[in-house]
Amino acid sequence: MRVRVKLFATFRKGRFKEKEMELDEGCTVGWVIDCLRLPRKELGVVFLNGLSVSDDQQLLAGDTLSIFPMVGGG
């Protein structure tokens, strides 16, 4: 199945801004995060089709995943 993955801020460096990924059925948000080697310690909010989700959320064909690093400075 095809899922659109969008990366933001520092997660774009050495990766991409936006990409269609071919994934197996039943694939989770967490699997995509690990596949892209996104550092877990910097992981912030993840939106699936515009709504925030947790790592164990399963993906469906046509989904759009937006992944942000955590930003907490003041």
Place this chain on the structure above:
Amino acid sequence: MHHGQGEPVPERYLRNLQAISASEQAQLRDARVGVCGCGGLGLYVVNYLARLGVGRITVWDPDVFHESNINRQLLASYKTLGQKKAEVCRQYVQEINPEVVLTALPCLWEAGDPVIFAQQQVIVDALDSIPSRLALAEACGRAALPMVHGAVGGWYGQVTVIMPGDKTLHALYSNTDRTGIEEEQGTLSFTAAVIAGMQAAEVIKLLLKRESDLIHEIGMVDLLDLGVERFQKNATPM
């Protein structure tokens, strides 16, 4: 000095008109806003609110200015090194707008008088610690106060409005063991100013009961690739 309904707007506010009406300007004079943190975000937020004419501002920050603050913090200079940020902020506000009553509390907001906290109409989250931000959101919820959240790191920032009961901050900071990108990326002056400006705009909208999309959305700002992404908050929080 004093102006009310039907009285002329003071000259220093003439360039606020008509974006803010004369009666709204009078409302701002009577408004009470609490700003937690006088760092990169907080000092800009206070600067904007004081110039806008928000009449009573309370700031909490236990810290003094360090040389490493100079790259981004509005009142950090070689003259103010070692001085309490909250007190420097009070003196600055008195110079730019003597009508504003600024209460400077040189302590953590958690350690301050809860009565003063509860007297505010809007709280600004300009903190730099994730656990403290989450605790502030909880405290605002208990006190039934809206909170304007802002956070920055490098070229990036985020802003949203947390109404009582809204658990969005827990979605943004789901794991408090993690560190924000600011640890590695630092914070740039213009990123702090942009996000603080957005926070000040949200404070004014809340005080004047104007509509704001950020009550229902999270705004993610990227100043490197120049983008503002808007995401709907979840109807049922995680």
